[in-house]
Amino acid sequence: MSSEVGRLHESQQxxxxxxxxxxxSTWSEAVELYDASPNAVPVAGATDLLLDLSRTPDTQGSGAILLDLWGLxxxxxxxxxDNDVVIGCGVTHNQIISSPNLDSALDILRMACLEIGSPQLRNRATVVGNIVTASPANDTISALxxxxxxxxxxxxxxxxxVPISNFFTGFRQTVLAQSELVRSIRIPKWNSQTVGTWFKVGNRTAQAIxxxxxxxxLEFDEATSLITKADVAIGSVSETIGVSKPLSEYLVGKNLDAETSAAxxxxxxxxxxxIDDIRATAAYRTAVTEAAIRRALTNLSEFSTPRSEVVPLLGWVANRPTPPQPNLSxxxxxxxxxxxxNVTAQIAANSTLLEWLRANASTGTKEGCAEGECGAxxxxxxxAAVTSCLVPTAQADGSSVVTVEGLAKGSDLHPVQQxxxxxxxxQCGxxxxxxxxxxxxxxxxxxxxxxDEIRVGLSGNLCRCTGYYSIIEALSGLPTRQDSS
Structure with missing residues (x-):
């Protein structure tokens, strides 16, 4: 309780x-705008930024200025x-996931992207955003x-x-100077003697930090099969992520077998x-790190390749409309x-798409968590399916939106509704x-x-009543809209 009567607790502010x-409208213009507006905050998918703003009291009262890179x-x-893969600063996780076998080096990154949030979140969140926020729990960092x-x-x-191993200077801190923007991430291609994998241990199967x-x-000598290079990066155990030098030094020069994997x-x-935190004790992290590293290395000793199955994306699309207006307030x-x-209304800057839709279009879309975790x-x-609570309204300018009210065609229900x-x-609805x-x-x-595809596709939607079984049953064997018409 606050020590001062009438003063709001920080969680209420x-x-x-x-x-x-x-x-x-162009990258060069973005760089110039950022130099001229040093207090602006760069934003692309905005999935982290909107949460940060909602939790940060506006002590100055002047509000935030955003530099929107999404539509570039x-x-x-x-x-x-021939030598590398370059990922632009607006590339989303689902964009990586939608490209299986694009390049073997990307398969490890793809494994990490698959574990981030929900399909809706992955349609918005970017790989560069994941590294710039610089949390050691961010899954793509260890892969990169x-x-x-x-x-x-x-x-x-x-x-x-900058080598990504030198990019992080501390917990949620990077080498970026005031006027610098991350343009892209460069990943060197593998040679034929390179293998790799990525893993995650969480407290649930989806949307888990x-x-x-x-x-x-790992790279191997073609003639001797000995390890010539080993890069192992472990995350969510300390303030930053980097290559484990003792582990790399131990592996180089050895055959990768069960004994080497265990040691x-x-x-x-x-x-x-x-670290000790709400998700796990330090002792548990130590134990699970040993077990998971051993299993991962054992799998690699068999030269198994990362999974590349097709997974639900919920309508990911690459094309993004060109912003029709340069600046918005x-x-x-x-x-x-x-x-x-057609719907036209004000309050473009300081609102989410969810708020804007409920105020100006229809109220079928619900607010559950306002954090992009419940899917309501x-x-x-x-x-593309998105969590509208994490979409700045301005980024929907000139776009097409479908809410629950738009699924039916006249009196004909969408097959999913039926x-x-x-x-x-x-149940509660x-x-x-x-x-x-x-x-x-x-x-x-x-x-x-x-x-299984239904479970993955709906992993970003939470229900506390049905137990999910009836929902999975409802989507099994559905006719297409054409079949049902």
Missing amino acids: LGTHIAEILRP PDCSQITIS VALDASVLIESVGGRRE SVVHAGIV AARVAAREISP SATEIACVVNGS CTVMLNG GFLDQFAV FCTPGFLVAAAALCDENNSPSA
């Missing part, structure tokens, strides 16, 4: 509002050359460190390239400095096509709009999903 959003076409590309990636940084003063995660990349795992467990009007109808607010934005009715996949939209995106992508 309003967060920082968004005063203005700057929207460059040259930032959302994956470029492959093990892959010996580098970070390409730009400002009006020039460019520089890691207890331990690690990337492992190397003991080295890994001995060398980490594990709270007084700016934006226009969207919502369920086929799921809508389709330009064909399936929910037939299987009684509803609060989560149902989000489930229906996510399920529609899943079935539009795959009209005959398996039970």
Whole structure:
């Protein structure tokens, strides 16, 4: 309780509002705008930033200025050359996931991206955003460190390239200077004698912050099969992530067999400095690190390759509409096509798409957690399922939005809606709009999903009533919209 009568607890205080959003049309313009507006905050997917703003009291009262990089076409590309793979700062996790076998070096990163949040979140969250926020629990960091990636940084003063192992200076801290932006991440290609893997230990199968995660990349001598290089990066056990030098030194020069795997795992467990937190004790982290490293190395000793199965993306699309307006404030009007109808309204800057839709379009979309974890607010934005509570309204300007009210065609229910009715996949109903939209995106992508695909596709939607079984049953064997018409 606050010591002062009438004073709000910090958890009750309003967060920082968004005063203005700057929207460059090119990368070079973005660099110049950032130099001219040093207090601006760069943003792409915004999945972390909106939460940070909502939890940070606006002590100055002036609000935040955002530099929106989401719509820049040259930032959302994956470029492959003879020597490396370059991932633009706007590339999302689902963009990586949607490209199995694009390059063997990307398969490890793909494994990490698969474990981040939900399909809806992965349609928005970017790989570069995951490293810039610099939490040691961020899953892609261990993969990128093990892959010996580098970070390409730009400002009006020039460019520089920093090995990702040197990019992090402390807990949630990086080498980025005030006016610098991350343009891309460069990953060197593998040779034919390189293998690797990535793993994560969490407290549940989806939407879990890691207890331990690690990337492992090994190179072998073709003639002797001895390890010539070993990069092992272990995350979520200390303040930063880097290559485990003692473990790397132990592995080099050895055959990778069961004995080496077990001994190397003991080295890994001995060398980490594990933390105690709400997710796990230091003792548990030590024990699970040893077990997981041993299993991962044992699998690699058989030269097994990372999984590359097709997984539900819930409508991920690469094309992003060009922002129709350069800068927006709270007084700016934006226009969207919502369920086929044009909707124009103000409050573009300081609101989420969820708030804007409920105030100006329809109220079927619900707010459950306001953190992107429950899925109740799921809508389709330009064909991709997203959690609308984590989408700045400004980024929906000029876009097409489908909410639960837009699934049916006149009096004809969407097959997903009919399936929910037939299987009684509803109880209190609060989560149902989000489930229906996510399920529609899943079935539009795959009209005959398996039970496992349904579980993965709906892993971003939580229900506290049905037990999920009736929902899975509702989506099993559904007719397509064409079949049901």
